[in-house]
Amino acid sequence: MEAPAFSDGSVRIQIFPGELIDERMYLVPADQEPVVIDPHVDDGLLPYLENARLVHVFLTHAHYDHISGVNWLREHVPCRVCASESCAAAVESPRNTAHFPLLFIGDREKYDDVKNALSLPYVCQADVRLGASPASPLPGGDWLAWGTPGHSPGGMSYLYQGRYLFSGDSLLGNGMELKSIGASQKALAGTLESYQTLSGKILLFPGHGDPGGLTDYLSKARKYYPWI
Numbered sequence: 629m630e631a632p633a634f635s636d637g638s639v640r641i642q643i644f645p646g647e648l649i650d651e652r653m654y655l656v657p658a659d660q661e662p663v664v665i666d667p668h669v670d671d672g673l674l675p676y677l678e679n680a681r682l683v684h685v686f687l688t689h690a691h692y693d694h695i696s697g698v699n700w701l702r703e704h705v706p707c708r709v710c711a712s713e714s715c716a717a718a719v720e721s722p723r724n725t726a727h728f729p730l731l732f733i734g735d736r737e738k739y740d741d742v743k744n745a746l747s748l749p750y751v752c753q754a755d756v757r758l759g760a761s762p763a764s765p766l767p768g769g770d771w772l773a774w775g776t777p778g779h780s781p782g783g784m785s786y787l788y789q790g791r792y793l794f795s796g797d798s799l800l801g802n803g804m805e806l807k808s809i810g811a812s813q814k815a816l817a818g819t820l821e822s823y824q825t826l827s828g829k830i831l832l833f834p835g836h837g838d839p840g841g842l843t844d845y846l847s848k849a850r851k852y853y854p855w856i
Contacts, residue, residue: 638789650837653668
């Protein structure tokens, strides 16, 4: 079955929803060096990578639901994993994912399911460590990255062709941006301010939920965060 996709005539982005908490893995195709953002295990991704010489993997942050497919993907295709300095350090530590089930502590059934189903702790490695400065160029084509902490200390966002923004969990628009261990209101305020400087024509691809206009997502966030 073909993965859901977004297409606007100039680019086609494959979307792979995860079963854990509707986390989103994205594939931005390219001839020989496609980009995968926040991988989880999904065999449906592999046919899209059959002709890949190298797969660039961009991590938006270190939470388990956004890194759980890194080692699996390395088993199938040559990968080059990019992450922020903070994220790269975190994913190498068993402590990073040890407390992940606590995110579900309010739902005992879900908490038990997650705790029993996952192989924790989970560790992986990044090959490229990115600085947090704005507009850091990336391999794999017309990409820019910059630090967007708030949801987590080492959050990164990735902008493709100046129009398609992959935010991870830094902007969800449902009031969940600060619902995580290590979240910071002060850092998130700076991140949302950086998003507001971008063009109103930006399309946002969040870590959970459906793509939409950046302006619309920021409007939703203002309902939860009047200090924006």
